[in-house]
Amino acid sequence: MATGAGRVRWGAAGRRRAAVGVVGVVAASVLTGCLHTERVSVSSSGAEANGPSRAAGISGDGRFVAFTSTASNLVAGDTNGVADLFVRDNVTGAVQRTSLEADGTQLDGAGVTQGTVSSDGRYATFATEEAATPTDTDDAADLFVRDRTTGTTALASIAPDGQVATPVWGRASRNGRFVVASAAGYGVFVRDLAAGTSRTVDPFLFSDQFAVSDDGEVVAAVTTSDLLPDDPGGTYDVYVLDDGDGSVQRLAPSIATDRTHLQHGALQLAVDLSPDGRHVAWSALRGSVSPEAFVHDRLLGTTERLPDMPQPPGSTADPRELLPTVSADGRYVAYARNGEDEYHRTRFELVVRDRARDTTTVVETLPSWWASPLLLSADGRWTAFTASTAEGTDDTNGVDDVYLRFAHDPVIRSVSPATLGPGTHQVTIAVDEAWGTPEVVVSGTGVTVSSVTPGPGGLTVSLEVSASAAPGARNVEVRNRGDWAGRALLGGATACGACLTITG
Numbered sequence: 001m002a003t004g005a006g007r008v009r010w011g012a013a014g015r016r017r018a019a020v021g022v023v024g025v026v027a028a029s030v031l032t033g034c035l036h037t038e039r040v041s042v043s044s045s046g047a048e049a050n051g052p053s054r055a056a057g058i059s060g061d062g063r064f065v066a067f068t069s070t071a072s073n074l075v076a077g078d079t080n081g082v083a084d085l086f087v088r089d090n091v092t093g094a095v096q097r098t099s100l101e102a103d104g105t106q107l108d109g110a111g112v113t114q115g116t117v118s119s120d121g122r123y124a125t126f127a128t129e130e131a132a133t134p135t136d137t138d139d140a141a142d143l144f145v146r147d148r149t150t151g152t153t154a155l156a157s158i159a160p161d162g163q164v165a166t167p168v169w170g171r172a173s174r175n176g177r178f179v180v181a182s183a184a185g186y187g188v189f190v191r192d193l194a195a196g197t198s199r200t201v202d203p204f205l206f207s208d209q210f211a212v213s214d215d216g217e218v219v220a221a222v223t224t225s226d227l228l229p230d231d232p233g234g235t236y237d238v239y240v241l242d243d244g245d246g247s248v249q250r251l252a253p254s255i256a257t258d259r260t261h262l263q264h265g266a267l268q269l270a271v272d273l274s275p276d277g278r279h280v281a282w283s284a285l286r287g288s289v290s291p292e293a294f295v296h297d298r299l300l301g302t303t304e305r306l307p308d309m310p311q312p313p314g315s316t317a318d319p320r321e322l323l324p325t326v327s328a329d330g331r332y333v334a335y336a337r338n339g340e341d342e343y344h345r346t347r348f349e350l351v352v353r354d355r356a357r358d359t360t361t362v363v364e365t366l367p368s369w370w371a372s373p374l375l376l377s378a379d380g381r382w383t384a385f386t387a388s389t390a391e392g393t394d395d396t397n398g399v400d401d402v403y404l405r406f407a408h409d410p411v412i413r414s415v416s417p418a419t420l421g422p423g424t425h426q427v428t429i430a431v432d433e434a435w436g437t438p439e440v441v442v443s444g445t446g447v448t449v450s451s452v453t454p455g456p457g458g459l460t461v462s463l464e465v466s467a468s469a470a471p472g473a474r475n476v477e478v479r480n481r482g483d484w485a486g487r488a489l490l491g492g493a494t495a496c497g498a499c500l501t502i503t504g
Contacts, residue, residue: 039402052069053086054069057375060119062379068114068115078097085097091485098126099146125143142157142167143156157191173214201241213274213275223239230250237250240277251296254285270282274330281333293337320339328380333353334351334353381491388400409480410433430457435481437454
Protein backbone atom coordinates (compact mmCIF):
# COMPACT_ATOMS: atom_id res chain seq x y z
CA MET A 1 0.00 0.00 0.00
CA ALA A 2 1.38 3.41 -0.96
CA THR A 3 2.16 5.86 1.80
CA GLY A 4 2.75 9.59 1.65
CA ALA A 5 6.30 10.82 1.85
CA GLY A 6 5.58 12.55 5.16
CA ARG A 7 4.43 9.26 6.70
CA VAL A 8 7.61 7.27 6.11
CA ARG A 9 8.43 5.62 9.43
CA TRP A 10 11.93 7.01 9.74
CA GLY A 11 12.48 6.05 13.35
CA ALA A 12 11.14 2.49 13.11
CA ALA A 13 13.43 0.11 15.01
CA GLY A 14 16.12 2.76 14.87
CA ARG A 15 16.41 2.19 11.14
CA ARG A 16 16.65 5.86 10.19
CA ARG A 17 18.75 8.48 11.87
CA ALA A 18 17.01 11.52 13.35
CA ALA A 19 15.96 14.03 10.74
CA VAL A 20 17.45 17.48 10.53
CA GLY A 21 15.35 19.88 8.52
CA VAL A 22 16.87 22.29 6.02
CA VAL A 23 16.30 25.66 7.66
CA GLY A 24 17.56 29.21 7.50
CA VAL A 25 17.95 30.75 4.07
CA VAL A 26 19.64 33.90 2.81
CA ALA A 27 19.47 35.71 -0.49
CA ALA A 28 20.41 33.51 -3.45
CA SER A 29 23.73 34.23 -5.12
CA VAL A 30 26.25 32.68 -7.45
CA LEU A 31 29.66 32.34 -5.88
CA THR A 32 32.92 32.09 -7.74
CA GLY A 33 36.54 32.29 -6.67
CA CYS A 34 39.73 30.36 -6.07
CA LEU A 35 38.45 26.78 -6.00
CA HIS A 36 41.15 24.15 -5.61
CA THR A 37 41.46 22.01 -8.75
CA GLU A 38 43.59 19.02 -9.63
CA ARG A 39 43.59 16.47 -12.43
CA VAL A 40 43.06 12.88 -11.28
CA SER A 41 43.17 11.01 -14.61
CA VAL A 42 46.96 10.70 -14.49
CA SER A 43 49.38 7.93 -13.59
CA SER A 44 50.88 7.55 -10.12
CA SER A 45 53.89 9.49 -11.34
CA GLY A 46 51.69 12.27 -12.72
CA ALA A 47 51.98 11.35 -16.40
CA GLU A 48 49.11 12.47 -18.63
CA ALA A 49 46.72 9.80 -19.85
CA ASN A 50 47.25 8.86 -23.50
CA GLY A 51 43.53 8.17 -23.95
CA PRO A 52 40.25 9.80 -22.90
CA SER A 53 38.90 9.42 -19.37
CA ARG A 54 35.50 9.90 -17.78
CA ALA A 55 34.45 10.51 -14.17
CA ALA A 56 32.77 7.47 -12.62
CA GLY A 57 32.65 7.84 -8.83
CA ILE A 58 33.87 9.74 -5.77
CA SER A 59 34.34 8.67 -2.16
CA GLY A 60 32.49 10.28 0.73
CA ASP A 61 35.26 12.74 1.57
CA GLY A 62 36.56 13.21 -1.97
CA ARG A 63 39.86 11.45 -1.29
CA PHE A 64 39.25 8.67 -3.84
CA VAL A 65 37.99 9.29 -7.38
CA ALA A 66 37.07 6.51 -9.80
CA PHE A 67 37.23 7.03 -13.54
CA THR A 68 37.08 4.95 -16.69
CA SER A 69 39.77 5.34 -19.33
CA THR A 70 41.10 3.70 -22.46
CA ALA A 71 44.58 5.03 -21.67
CA SER A 72 47.32 2.41 -21.61
CA ASN A 73 49.92 4.34 -19.59
CA LEU A 74 48.18 4.86 -16.24
CA VAL A 75 49.42 1.60 -14.72
CA ALA A 76 52.08 -0.87 -15.73
CA GLY A 77 51.01 -3.86 -17.82
CA ASP A 78 47.86 -2.29 -19.30
CA THR A 79 47.88 -3.98 -22.70
CA ASN A 80 44.24 -4.98 -23.17
CA GLY A 81 43.33 -2.01 -25.37
CA VAL A 82 39.90 -1.55 -23.73
CA ALA A 83 38.37 0.79 -21.17
CA ASP A 84 39.31 0.03 -17.57
CA LEU A 85 38.19 1.40 -14.21
CA PHE A 86 40.83 3.23 -12.18
CA VAL A 87 40.79 4.67 -8.66
CA ARG A 88 43.11 7.47 -7.61
CA ASP A 89 44.09 8.18 -4.01
CA ASN A 90 44.37 11.97 -3.87
CA VAL A 91 46.51 11.86 -0.73
CA THR A 92 49.23 9.51 -1.96
CA GLY A 93 48.71 10.16 -5.67
CA ALA A 94 48.59 6.41 -6.32
CA VAL A 95 46.45 5.23 -9.24
CA GLN A 96 45.16 1.65 -9.18
CA ARG A 97 43.38 -0.31 -11.88
CA THR A 98 40.38 -1.96 -10.23
CA SER A 99 38.58 -3.64 -13.14
CA LEU A 100 40.46 -6.89 -12.73
CA GLU A 101 39.52 -10.53 -12.90
CA ALA A 102 39.35 -12.72 -9.81
CA ASP A 103 42.94 -13.89 -10.30
CA GLY A 104 44.19 -10.30 -10.55
CA THR A 105 44.78 -10.31 -14.30
CA GLN A 106 43.45 -7.64 -16.63
CA LEU A 107 40.26 -7.84 -18.63
CA ASP A 108 41.31 -9.03 -22.06
CA GLY A 109 38.05 -9.39 -23.93
CA ALA A 110 35.64 -6.57 -23.19
CA GLY A 111 36.05 -3.23 -21.49
CA VAL A 112 34.23 -1.54 -18.64
CA THR A 113 30.96 0.23 -19.41
CA GLN A 114 30.34 1.79 -15.99
CA GLY A 115 31.89 1.97 -12.55
CA THR A 116 31.94 3.63 -9.16
CA VAL A 117 33.76 3.64 -5.82
CA SER A 118 32.37 3.25 -2.30
CA SER A 119 32.25 6.04 0.29
CA ASP A 120 35.36 4.76 2.06
CA GLY A 121 37.20 4.04 -1.19
CA ARG A 122 37.52 0.33 -0.48
CA TYR A 123 35.08 -1.14 -3.03
CA ALA A 124 35.01 -0.45 -6.76
CA THR A 125 32.05 -1.63 -8.82
CA PHE A 126 32.26 -2.16 -12.57
CA ALA A 127 30.27 -3.69 -15.42
CA THR A 128 31.74 -5.69 -18.26
CA GLU A 129 30.77 -8.42 -20.72
CA GLU A 130 33.89 -10.35 -19.85
CA ALA A 131 33.67 -13.21 -17.34
CA ALA A 132 35.76 -11.71 -14.55
CA THR A 133 35.08 -14.58 -12.11
CA PRO A 134 34.77 -18.36 -12.61
CA THR A 135 31.15 -18.13 -11.40
CA ASP A 136 30.19 -15.85 -14.30
CA THR A 137 28.78 -18.36 -16.78
CA ASP A 138 26.11 -16.44 -18.68
CA ASP A 139 28.39 -15.00 -21.41
CA ALA A 140 26.79 -11.56 -21.05
CA ALA A 141 27.33 -8.23 -19.31
CA ASP A 142 27.51 -8.53 -15.53
CA LEU A 143 28.35 -6.49 -12.45
CA PHE A 144 31.44 -7.06 -10.35
CA VAL A 145 32.82 -5.59 -7.15
CA ARG A 146 36.54 -5.31 -6.49
CA ASP A 147 37.69 -5.19 -2.88
CA ARG A 148 40.76 -2.95 -3.05
CA THR A 149 41.88 -4.04 0.42
CA THR A 150 41.82 -7.80 -0.07
CA GLY A 151 42.45 -7.71 -3.83
CA THR A 152 39.43 -9.88 -4.63
CA THR A 153 36.75 -9.61 -7.31
CA ALA A 154 33.18 -10.86 -6.71
CA LEU A 155 30.26 -11.33 -9.07
CA ALA A 156 27.41 -9.05 -7.93
CA SER A 157 24.65 -9.78 -10.45
CA ILE A 158 23.31 -12.95 -8.84
CA ALA A 159 19.52 -13.21 -8.73
CA PRO A 160 17.48 -14.32 -5.69
CA ASP A 161 17.28 -17.88 -7.04
CA GLY A 162 21.06 -18.09 -7.12
CA GLN A 163 21.32 -17.89 -10.89
CA VAL A 164 23.65 -15.49 -12.71
CA ALA A 165 21.41 -12.74 -14.07
CA THR A 166 22.05 -10.53 -17.07
CA PRO A 167 21.35 -7.04 -15.75
CA VAL A 168 20.28 -4.22 -18.00
CA TRP A 169 21.97 -1.84 -15.59
CA GLY A 170 23.23 -1.91 -12.03
CA ARG A 171 24.42 0.36 -9.30
CA ALA A 172 26.06 -0.09 -5.91
CA SER A 173 25.09 1.56 -2.64
CA ARG A 174 27.47 4.24 -1.50
CA ASN A 175 28.95 2.00 1.16
CA GLY A 176 29.61 -0.70 -1.45
CA ARG A 177 27.71 -3.45 0.35
CA PHE A 178 24.56 -3.63 -1.80
CA VAL A 179 24.05 -3.72 -5.55
CA VAL A 180 20.68 -3.06 -7.18
CA ALA A 181 20.11 -4.53 -10.63
CA SER A 182 17.36 -5.18 -13.14
CA ALA A 183 17.25 -8.31 -15.26
CA ALA A 184 14.73 -10.00 -17.53
CA GLY A 185 12.72 -12.57 -15.62
CA TYR A 186 13.70 -11.15 -12.23
CA GLY A 187 12.50 -7.57 -12.23
CA VAL A 188 14.60 -5.47 -9.86
CA PHE A 189 16.60 -7.15 -7.10
CA VAL A 190 19.18 -6.15 -4.49
CA ARG A 191 22.30 -8.19 -3.82
CA ASP A 192 23.83 -8.12 -0.32
CA LEU A 193 27.51 -8.76 -0.97
CA ALA A 194 28.34 -9.25 2.71
CA ALA A 195 25.63 -11.85 3.34
CA GLY A 196 25.84 -13.40 -0.12
CA THR A 197 22.08 -13.18 -0.59
CA SER A 198 19.71 -11.40 -2.98
CA ARG A 199 16.13 -10.22 -2.50
CA THR A 200 13.49 -9.24 -5.01
CA VAL A 201 12.40 -5.59 -4.92
CA ASP A 202 9.59 -6.03 -7.44
CA PRO A 203 9.33 -8.91 -9.92
CA PHE A 204 7.38 -6.78 -12.39
CA LEU A 205 9.50 -3.65 -12.15
CA PHE A 206 11.76 -3.00 -15.13
CA SER A 207 14.31 -0.21 -14.87
CA ASP A 208 17.68 0.79 -16.21
CA GLN A 209 18.20 3.74 -13.86
CA PHE A 210 18.08 3.36 -10.09
CA ALA A 211 19.83 3.82 -6.76
CA VAL A 212 19.86 1.94 -3.44
CA SER A 213 20.32 3.10 0.14
CA ASP A 214 23.22 2.00 2.34
CA ASP A 215 21.01 -0.44 4.26
CA GLY A 216 19.75 -1.99 1.02
CA GLU A 217 16.11 -1.35 1.93
CA VAL A 218 15.23 1.72 -0.15
CA VAL A 219 15.40 1.68 -3.95
CA ALA A 220 14.67 4.64 -6.22
CA ALA A 221 13.98 3.55 -9.81
CA VAL A 222 13.16 5.16 -13.15
CA THR A 223 10.58 3.01 -14.90
CA THR A 224 7.58 2.86 -17.22
CA SER A 225 6.08 0.12 -15.05
CA ASP A 226 2.75 1.13 -13.49
CA LEU A 227 3.23 0.15 -9.87
CA LEU A 228 0.37 2.24 -8.44
CA PRO A 229 -3.25 2.74 -9.55
CA ASP A 230 -2.77 6.51 -9.93
CA ASP A 231 0.02 6.05 -12.51
CA PRO A 232 -1.45 7.27 -15.82
CA GLY A 233 0.94 5.07 -17.77
CA GLY A 234 2.97 5.87 -20.83
CA THR A 235 5.56 7.88 -18.94
CA TYR A 236 8.90 7.33 -17.24
CA ASP A 237 8.36 7.89 -13.53
CA VAL A 238 10.54 7.87 -10.42
CA TYR A 239 9.35 5.30 -7.90
CA VAL A 240 10.68 4.84 -4.38
CA LEU A 241 10.21 1.36 -2.88
CA ASP A 242 10.95 0.99 0.83
CA ASP A 243 11.28 -2.57 2.08
CA GLY A 244 11.50 -1.29 5.65
CA ASP A 245 7.89 -0.08 5.82
CA GLY A 246 6.52 -1.66 2.65
CA SER A 247 5.72 1.68 1.02
CA VAL A 248 5.69 2.40 -2.71
CA GLN A 249 5.73 6.03 -3.78
CA ARG A 250 5.62 7.69 -7.21
CA LEU A 251 7.28 11.10 -7.34
CA ALA A 252 5.90 13.92 -9.44
CA PRO A 253 6.61 15.24 -11.97
CA SER A 254 7.20 12.38 -14.41
CA ILE A 255 10.56 12.20 -16.15
CA ALA A 256 9.47 11.89 -19.78
CA THR A 257 6.99 10.36 -22.20
CA ASP A 258 9.72 8.50 -24.08
CA ARG A 259 13.42 7.62 -23.80
CA THR A 260 14.59 10.92 -25.30
CA HIS A 261 15.30 12.47 -21.93
CA LEU A 262 17.13 9.41 -20.64
CA GLN A 263 19.24 9.18 -23.79
CA HIS A 264 20.12 12.88 -24.04
CA GLY A 265 19.95 14.14 -20.52
CA ALA A 266 20.54 11.60 -17.79
CA LEU A 267 22.37 8.51 -18.94
CA GLN A 268 24.48 8.17 -15.81
CA LEU A 269 22.37 9.64 -13.05
CA ALA A 270 18.70 9.99 -13.94
CA VAL A 271 17.94 9.50 -10.25
CA ASP A 272 20.05 9.74 -7.09
CA LEU A 273 19.37 8.73 -3.50
CA SER A 274 21.01 9.79 -0.25
CA PRO A 275 22.64 6.93 1.69
CA ASP A 276 19.86 6.90 4.32
CA GLY A 277 17.15 6.81 1.64
CA ARG A 278 15.62 10.10 2.73
CA HIS A 279 16.44 12.44 -0.16
CA VAL A 280 15.77 11.70 -3.83
CA ALA A 281 17.12 13.85 -6.68
CA TRP A 282 16.06 13.55 -10.30
CA SER A 283 15.43 15.58 -13.44
CA ALA A 284 12.05 15.66 -15.19
CA LEU A 285 11.04 16.85 -18.62
CA ARG A 286 9.17 20.14 -18.98
CA GLY A 287 7.37 20.16 -22.31
CA SER A 288 9.23 18.25 -25.00
CA VAL A 289 12.92 19.05 -24.51
CA SER A 290 13.48 21.07 -21.33
CA PRO A 291 14.40 19.12 -18.19
CA GLU A 292 14.09 20.51 -14.68
CA ALA A 293 15.87 19.13 -11.60
CA PHE A 294 14.20 18.33 -8.27
CA VAL A 295 15.03 17.14 -4.76
CA HIS A 296 12.39 15.37 -2.68
CA ASP A 297 12.58 14.97 1.10
CA ARG A 298 10.69 11.76 1.98
CA LEU A 299 10.52 12.64 5.68
CA LEU A 300 9.10 16.14 5.28
CA GLY A 301 7.15 15.31 2.13
CA THR A 302 8.53 18.35 0.30
CA THR A 303 9.84 18.73 -3.23
CA GLU A 304 12.18 21.54 -4.28
CA ARG A 305 12.94 22.52 -7.84
CA LEU A 306 16.59 23.49 -8.36
CA PRO A 307 17.30 26.98 -9.77
CA ASP A 308 17.81 27.81 -13.44
CA MET A 309 20.87 29.55 -14.76
CA PRO A 310 20.32 33.32 -14.28
CA GLN A 311 19.35 35.06 -17.52
CA PRO A 312 19.47 38.73 -18.56
CA PRO A 313 16.18 40.65 -18.76
CA GLY A 314 14.25 39.92 -21.94
CA SER A 315 16.09 36.68 -22.63
CA THR A 316 14.19 34.02 -24.57
CA ALA A 317 16.56 31.27 -23.44
CA ASP A 318 15.15 27.89 -22.49
CA PRO A 319 16.64 26.92 -19.09
CA ARG A 320 17.61 23.30 -18.45
CA GLU A 321 18.81 21.44 -15.36
CA LEU A 322 20.28 17.95 -15.56
CA LEU A 323 21.90 15.13 -13.62
CA PRO A 324 21.37 16.07 -9.96
CA THR A 325 23.37 14.24 -7.28
CA VAL A 326 22.72 14.76 -3.59
CA SER A 327 24.99 14.84 -0.54
CA ALA A 328 24.52 12.40 2.34
CA ASP A 329 22.50 14.83 4.44
CA GLY A 330 20.52 16.25 1.50
CA ARG A 331 21.83 19.75 2.04
CA TYR A 332 23.94 19.98 -1.11
CA VAL A 333 22.95 19.07 -4.66
CA ALA A 334 25.27 19.10 -7.66
CA TYR A 335 23.84 19.39 -11.16
CA ALA A 336 24.43 20.74 -14.66
CA ARG A 337 22.41 23.64 -16.07
CA ASN A 338 22.29 25.98 -19.04
CA GLY A 339 19.93 28.55 -20.44
CA GLU A 340 20.57 28.84 -24.13
CA ASP A 341 18.69 27.75 -27.18
CA GLU A 342 20.68 24.86 -28.66
CA TYR A 343 20.54 21.82 -26.40
CA HIS A 344 23.67 19.96 -27.42
CA ARG A 345 25.99 22.77 -28.45
CA THR A 346 25.82 25.34 -25.68
CA ARG A 347 27.88 25.82 -22.57
CA PHE A 348 26.76 24.26 -19.31
CA GLU A 349 27.43 25.35 -15.77
CA LEU A 350 28.34 22.65 -13.28
CA VAL A 351 26.99 23.93 -9.97
CA VAL A 352 26.56 22.94 -6.34
CA ARG A 353 23.43 24.11 -4.56
CA ASP A 354 23.42 24.75 -0.80
CA ARG A 355 19.76 24.20 0.03
CA ALA A 356 20.15 25.53 3.58
CA ARG A 357 21.66 28.88 2.61
CA ASP A 358 19.88 29.21 -0.74
CA THR A 359 23.19 29.74 -2.55
CA THR A 360 24.61 28.22 -5.72
CA THR A 361 28.32 27.80 -6.40
CA VAL A 362 29.47 27.59 -10.01
CA VAL A 363 32.13 24.87 -10.04
CA GLU A 364 32.95 25.08 -13.75
CA THR A 365 31.54 26.14 -17.10
CA LEU A 366 32.02 23.58 -19.86
CA PRO A 367 31.08 23.37 -23.56
CA SER A 368 28.24 20.87 -23.14
CA TRP A 369 26.55 18.47 -20.76
CA TRP A 370 28.69 15.67 -22.17
CA ALA A 371 31.20 16.76 -19.52
CA SER A 372 28.73 15.49 -16.94
CA PRO A 373 28.04 13.84 -14.61
CA LEU A 374 29.14 16.18 -11.86
CA LEU A 375 29.89 13.82 -8.99
CA LEU A 376 29.45 15.14 -5.45
CA SER A 377 31.17 13.70 -2.39
CA ALA A 378 28.89 12.66 0.46
CA ASP A 379 30.08 15.54 2.65
CA GLY A 380 29.27 18.04 -0.12
CA ARG A 381 32.80 19.46 -0.26
CA TRP A 382 34.25 17.91 -3.41
CA THR A 383 33.16 17.40 -7.00
CA ALA A 384 34.62 15.29 -9.78
CA PHE A 385 33.83 15.96 -13.43
CA THR A 386 34.98 15.30 -16.97
CA ALA A 387 36.49 18.18 -18.91
CA SER A 388 36.85 18.17 -22.69
CA THR A 389 39.03 21.28 -22.52
CA ALA A 390 42.32 21.85 -20.72
CA GLU A 391 41.83 22.96 -17.11
CA GLY A 392 45.48 23.85 -16.61
CA THR A 393 48.69 24.59 -18.49
CA ASP A 394 49.93 21.05 -17.86
CA ASP A 395 46.92 19.52 -19.66
CA THR A 396 48.32 18.99 -23.15
CA ASN A 397 47.07 15.51 -24.10
CA GLY A 398 44.13 16.78 -26.17
CA VAL A 399 41.62 14.26 -24.74
CA ASP A 400 38.93 14.29 -22.04
CA ASP A 401 40.32 14.29 -18.51
CA VAL A 402 38.83 13.96 -15.04
CA TYR A 403 39.26 16.72 -12.47
CA LEU A 404 38.62 17.07 -8.77
CA ARG A 405 37.52 20.43 -7.43
CA PHE A 406 36.55 21.87 -4.07
CA ALA A 407 32.83 22.61 -4.28
CA HIS A 408 32.65 25.81 -2.25
CA ASP A 409 34.41 29.09 -1.60
CA PRO A 410 34.17 30.52 1.88
CA VAL A 411 32.12 33.74 1.81
CA ILE A 412 33.30 36.46 4.17
CA ARG A 413 30.42 38.58 5.49
CA SER A 414 32.22 40.87 7.92
CA VAL A 415 35.30 41.42 10.07
CA SER A 416 34.73 42.84 13.55
CA PRO A 417 36.30 44.96 14.85
CA ALA A 418 37.42 46.30 11.51
CA THR A 419 40.04 48.69 12.93
CA LEU A 420 42.96 47.60 15.10
CA GLY A 421 45.97 49.21 16.70
CA PRO A 422 49.14 47.58 18.02
CA GLY A 423 48.66 44.75 20.50
CA THR A 424 46.76 41.47 20.92
CA HIS A 425 43.22 41.33 19.58
CA GLN A 426 40.28 38.93 19.23
CA VAL A 427 38.59 39.39 15.86
CA THR A 428 35.36 37.75 14.70
CA ILE A 429 35.09 36.89 11.02
CA ALA A 430 31.53 36.12 9.94
CA VAL A 431 31.94 33.60 7.12
CA ASP A 432 29.73 31.14 5.25
CA GLU A 433 30.97 27.86 3.69
CA ALA A 434 33.85 27.53 6.15
CA TRP A 435 34.75 23.87 6.71
CA GLY A 436 36.53 22.61 9.79
CA THR A 437 39.22 25.04 10.93
CA PRO A 438 40.14 27.25 7.97
CA GLU A 439 43.40 29.11 7.55
CA VAL A 440 43.24 32.90 7.96
CA VAL A 441 45.83 35.18 6.35
CA VAL A 442 46.14 38.98 6.71
CA SER A 443 48.01 40.76 3.94
CA GLY A 444 51.15 42.79 4.55
CA THR A 445 53.67 42.56 7.35
CA GLY A 446 53.37 43.16 11.07
CA VAL A 447 50.12 41.22 11.62
CA THR A 448 50.35 37.62 12.84
CA VAL A 449 47.47 35.15 13.13
CA SER A 450 48.13 33.15 16.30
CA SER A 451 44.94 31.04 16.45
CA VAL A 452 41.66 30.35 14.63
CA THR A 453 38.64 28.91 16.47
CA PRO A 454 35.40 28.05 14.63
CA GLY A 455 32.14 28.84 16.41
CA PRO A 456 28.44 29.49 15.77
CA GLY A 457 29.08 33.19 15.24
CA GLY A 458 31.90 32.63 12.78
CA LEU A 459 35.64 32.39 13.26
CA THR A 460 37.29 33.78 16.39
CA VAL A 461 40.77 34.84 15.34
CA SER A 462 43.59 35.92 17.62
CA LEU A 463 45.77 38.58 15.97
CA GLU A 464 49.06 40.10 17.06
CA VAL A 465 49.65 43.56 15.61
CA SER A 466 53.24 44.74 16.06
CA ALA A 467 54.10 48.34 16.84
CA SER A 468 55.97 48.50 13.53
CA ALA A 469 53.02 47.31 11.43
CA ALA A 470 52.42 49.68 8.54
CA PRO A 471 49.11 51.50 8.99
CA GLY A 472 46.43 51.25 6.32
CA ALA A 473 43.84 48.92 4.82
CA ARG A 474 44.55 45.17 4.72
CA ASN A 475 43.00 42.21 2.94
CA VAL A 476 41.80 39.22 4.97
CA GLU A 477 41.79 35.79 3.33
CA VAL A 478 39.99 32.66 4.55
CA ARG A 479 41.13 29.33 3.09
CA ASN A 480 39.25 26.06 3.51
CA ARG A 481 41.31 22.96 4.11
CA GLY A 482 40.83 19.60 2.45
CA ASP A 483 41.18 17.84 5.82
CA TRP A 484 42.55 14.62 4.38
CA ALA A 485 44.82 12.79 6.79
CA GLY A 486 48.34 12.85 5.41
CA ARG A 487 47.87 15.82 3.14
CA ALA A 488 47.44 19.49 4.04
CA LEU A 489 45.41 20.32 0.95
CA LEU A 490 43.64 23.67 0.71
CA GLY A 491 40.17 23.92 -0.75
CA GLY A 492 38.44 27.16 -1.68
CA ALA A 493 39.88 30.55 -0.70
CA THR A 494 38.28 34.01 -0.56
CA ALA A 495 39.72 37.37 0.39
CA CYS A 496 37.79 40.44 1.43
CA GLY A 497 39.56 43.53 0.10
CA ALA A 498 40.50 46.29 2.53
CA CYS A 499 38.17 44.93 5.21
CA LEU A 500 40.65 45.44 8.07
CA THR A 501 42.41 48.69 8.90
CA ILE A 502 45.60 48.95 10.97
CA THR A 503 46.20 52.21 12.82
CA GLY A 504 49.56 53.59 13.93
